[in-house]
């Protein structure tokens with residue numbers, strides 16, 4: 001058991017203020033807690049976002065929808081506006097995981113979940129550049145049936161595990177991210193072109209989930 005602090009944020013400003021080196025945000029916990037139990041993630045602190053008012057799904061003035069980071073995957077997939085205007089997104093979310101997981105998993109957590117590469121998820125395998133940079137890649141030359149065909153590097157061939165993100169990228173969604181220096185917007189075409197744009201020798205694993 002690795003010791004860690006637990007902090008509960010009341011709002012966005014409080015969550016950002018609570019950030020310290022080595023901390024992680026806790027949303028549904030369906031990915032993070034598993035990885036902590038396996039010894040893959042060892043955060044120094046958890047900042048619980050479950051009381052932060054970020055669960056709204058609401059129309060934008062110029063058209064489109066804003067999906068809150070803390071909206072549950074089930075609520076997003078079953079929201080009437082999502083079903084009507086973005087059936088692709090609804091179907092993509094409902095194609096993943098299970099009803100129990102989708103009831104707990106959040107949109108923010110889904111975006112930032114880590115890869116499900118078995119070598120990454122099991123610390124019994126010493127070779128994994130994503131988990132331990134410079135150790136090599138167990139999947140190259142190993143079990144790689146569900147790994148990348150396009151856009152991989154010679155350091156890591158893992159894929160992003162989210163079904164939701166594929167739909168968001170196809171729909172050209174924009175990700176809004178808050179920080180101490182303000183808010184920035186990340187267009188998903190950058191997200192999709194990210195790996196292809198990296199130098200072949202750069203481990204994609206150290207740069208993105």
Ligand SMILES: Cc1cc2nc3c(=O)[nH]c(=O)nc-3n(C[C@H](O)[C@H](O)[C@H](O)COP(=O)(O)OP(=O)(O)OC[C@H]3O[C@@H](n4cnc5c(N)ncnc54)[C@H](O)[C@@H]3O)c2cc1C
Nearest residue numbers: 025027028029030031032096097106108109110112162163
């Ligand atoms: C058995 C199983 C099967 C699954 N099958 C599928 C599948 O078929 N398809 C699929 O797409 N997914 C699948 N998943 C993954 C699941 O969708 C994710 O675990 C879930 O979406 C993560 O959301 P969460 O809220 O629980 O995130 P958490 O586990 O709480 O967090 C995940 C990561 O995101 C970070 N984070 C969370 N919220 C924020 C935020 N607001 N701001 C900044 N950082 C944040 C956390 O710090 C952490 O690093 C599966 C998971 C399991 C356990």
Ligand code: SF4
Nearest residue numbers: 117119129137156157
């Ligand atoms: S594919 Fe990436 S995550 Fe999987 S073992 Fe190789 S470096 Fe690790």
